[in-house]
Ligand code: 13P
């Protein structure tokens with residue numbers, strides 16, 4: 285089967301285009317990666333050709349031998365749907381987890397995203413803590429979440445609580461909460477290490493003044509998670525634009541009742557008295 289005809293490729297393209305349509309991917313902003321299933325690799329490998337090994341820039345031994353579909357550095361999400369083979373590709377990780385090689389796509393001398401260290405270190409954590417269930421890592425430049433990183437304290441507690449409060453579905457969609465990485469230089473190992481530490485306990489990490497990383501089982505759940513967090517941030521931005529004093533809101537006890545009925549565990553550290 286051709287790579288472009290495979291269902292997972294179609295899912296990858298649709299997710300990238302949905303993100304573009306949301307306005308989260310100005311120019312080359314954002315990147316997406318998907319850890320392929322072995323049967324998917326077998327299904328499309330007739331189209332593979334082997335590129336040279338190149339350094340990842342970090343070490344991900346638990347991803348040795350895995351194949352990833354990943355967007356290219358400097359590539360525009362806007363173009364993914366019309367120029368797929370130039371905008372993204374498939375890479376293989378070597379047996380040490382230190383190098384990758386391009387097996388398909390990234391045509392015209394393209395390389396994987398500059399955030400490959402963050403993507404792969406997040407995948408490595410999620411593969412371990414979810415027993416291999418999680419396959420998608422998504423980075424987007426979500427406008428409202430970025431705006432909030434200029435006005436809220438940069439703590440997991442404040443961001444989680446504020447975003448939970450703005451839409452009743454939030455604590456059900458991300459019960460574990462959200463992590464925050466202070467401003468750091470993007471594109472390297474250092475920010476990847478900090479982000480992957482947060483991915484041990486959360487599915488979402490905010491990069492202050494930059495954007496968000498979301499992790500999930502499949503394209504729908506990961507996109508839906510990003511969308512839910514950003515929508516909640518939009519409601520908070522609108523609310524703060526009207527007033528800095530909410531007249532009423534969802535209280536800590538309300539959250540405790542919700543947790544019981546919806547059978548989710550909400551860590552008490554987010555249910556502080558304000
Ligand atoms: P890439 O074009 O290298 O994927 O970088 C975009 C980005 O969002 C960096 O954080």
Ligand code: ZN
Pocket residue numbers: 313314423424425470494495
């Ligand atoms: Zn970015």
